[in-house]
Amino acid sequence: NNVNGATWYQLWVSTVNNNGSLTTVHAKWHEASQVCSGATCSFTPDVTLTSGNYRWWVRTWNAAGYGPWSSAMNFSVAR
Secondary structure, eight states: OOOTOOOEEEEEEEEEEESSOOOEEEEEEHHHHHHTTTTEEOOSSSOOOOOOOEEEEEEEEEETTOOOOOOOOOEOOOO
């Protein structure tokens, strides 16, 4: 969802390792004007995910500073 006043969005994706630790696979900023249209924001990261469990978060930024991180969302890739 588009956050009012946000000019950038950071997407952070990590692998959830077997021991519960995380390994970052994507942590890039995306300009709101490039990824948002109306109330919806979307983009496809340029990363290939292997089989496994992952976790992602998003946060915003504008000239006033950083917004809070979103709640973590988990997903799995099966091959």
